[in-house]
Amino acid sequence: xxxxxxxxxxxxxxxxxxxxxxxxxxxxxxxxxxxxxxxxxxxxxxxxxxxxxxxxxxxxxxxxxxxxxxxxxxxxxxxxxxxxxxxxxxxxxxxxxxxxxxxxxxxxxxxxxxxxxxxxxxxxxxxxxxxxxxxxxxxxxxxxxxxxxxxxxxxxxxxxxxxxxxxxxxxxxxxxxxxxxxxxxxxxxxxxxxxxxxxxxxxxxxxxxxxxxxxxxxxxxxxxxxxxxxxxxxxxxxxxxxxxxxxxxxxxxxxxxxxxxxxxxxxxxxxxxxxxxxxxxx
Numbered sequence: 001x002x003x004x005x006x007x008x009x010x011x012x013x014x015x016x017x018x019x020x021x022x023x024x025x026x027x028x029x030x031x032x033x034x035x036x037x038x039x040x041x042x043x044x045x046x047x048x049x050x051x052x053x054x055x056x057x058x059x060x061x062x063x064x065x066x067x068x069x070x071x072x073x074x075x076x077x078x079x080x081x082x083x084x085x086x087x088x089x090x091x092x093x094x095x096x097x098x099x100x101x102x103x104x105x106x107x108x109x110x111x112x113x114x115x116x117x118x119x120x121x122x123x124x125x126x127x128x129x130x131x132x133x134x135x136x137x138x139x140x141x142x143x144x145x146x147x148x149x150x151x152x153x154x155x156x157x158x159x160x161x162x163x164x165x166x167x168x169x170x171x172x173x174x175x176x177x178x179x180x181x182x183x184x185x186x187x188x189x190x191x192x193x194x195x196x197x198x199x200x201x202x203x204x205x206x207x208x209x210x211x212x213x214x215x216x217x218x219x220x221x222x223x224x225x226x227x228x229x230x231x232x233x234x235x236x237x238x239x240x241x242x243x244x245x246x247x248x249x250x251x252x253x254x255x256x257x258x259x260x261x262x263x264x265x266x267x268x269x270x271x272x273x274x275x276x277x278x279x280x281x282x
Contacts, residue, residue: 032255039251051256061257064235067147071236072215074148076208079155083162088192090167101167104160112157116224119153143233146226150234154221165207169200202276209272213265237261 033051035044055061086104090097107115124138139149173196181195197204219238222228228235228243237257245254 029255029258032252033259035252037252038249039245039254040249044252047252051253052260054253055256055260060232060235061237061240063232064237064240067234068216068218068236070147071151071218072212074151075155075158075211075215079159079162080208080211082155082159083166086160086163087166087170088196090163091170091196097167101164104163106160107157108161110157112220113224115153115157116221119156120225124149140226141230143231146230146233150222150225153225154218157221162207165203166200169203170196173199205275206272209268212268216261216264 032044034046034048036047036050037044086100090100093100110118124140127138139145139152177195177199178191181191186194216236217238218236219242222234222236222239223242226234228239237260241254241257241261244250244257
C-alpha cells in the first residue's frame with residue numbers, strides 16, 4: 001500500500017481539476033435545469049420538468065434541433081467524402097505528400113475568428129456585391145441558404161483535418177494484403193473498398209462519432225457569421241442555449257438545452273463503445 005502512495009499523489013492534481021472544473025459545474029447545470037434561476041440572483045425555485053416541457057413545445061427549440069440535424073447531414077457527407085478522396089490520392093503522392101498535408105491542415109490551425117473574417121472579406125462580401133448587381137442576395141442573408149453558407153466555412157476549415165486522419169489510418173494497411181489484392185486483379189475502387197477501407201474502419205467509425213458530437217456542439221462559426229439569423233435560420237442548440245443564458249437570463253432553460261446536447265453526445269459515445277466491444281470480440 002505504501003508503494004502506491006506516490007502514484008495516488010501524482011493523480012491528485014488531475015482528479016482535483018476534474019472535480020472542480022468539470023464535475024462541480026456539471027452538477028450545477030443539472031440542478032439548474034430543474035429551476036427557474038436567472039443566472040444572477042441567489043434565489044432558485046424548483047420547477048421540476050417545466051423547462052423541458054417548455055422546450056418541447058417551443059418552435060425555436062424545434063427549429064434549432066432540426067438545424068443541428070441538417071448540419072450533421074452536411075458534415076457526414078461533404079467533408080467525409082472530400083477527406084476520403086484526398087487521403088486516397090495522398091497514398092500515391094509519395095514525394096509531395098508532406099507538402100499537401102501541410103496545405104490541408106492550414107485552414108484547421110487558423111482560429112475560427114480569422115477564418116470567418118477571411119470568408120466575409122474575401123468571398124461573401126465580394127459575392128454580395130456581384131449578386132447585388134444581379135438583384136440577388138448573399139447566401140448568409142437568405143433563410144434558405146444561410147445554414148449552408150455557414151457550413152461551407154466550417155467544412156473548408158474541417159475537411160483537411162479529416163483527410164490527414166484518414167490518410168494516417170490508410171497508411172497502417174498491411175502491404176501484404178494490398179499486394180495480394182493486386183495479384184488477384186482488384187481495380188483501384190475494389191482495393192480501396194475491401195482492403196484499405198476495411199483497415200481504416202475503426203478510425204473512420206471514431207471520426208463519424210466525433211462529427212455527430214461536434215455537430216450538436218457547433219457554435220463558433222454560426223455565432224461569428226450570423227448569430228443564429230436571419231430569422232432563426234441558423235439557430236442551433238448551442239446558440240439557443242447561449243442566447244437563453246446571456247441574452248434572456250433564463251439560465252435554467254439554457255441548462256436544460258445544454259443537458260439535451262450532452263445526452264445526445266453521450267448516446268453517440270455509447271454507440272461507439274458498443275461497436276468497439278464487438279470488434280474486440282471478433
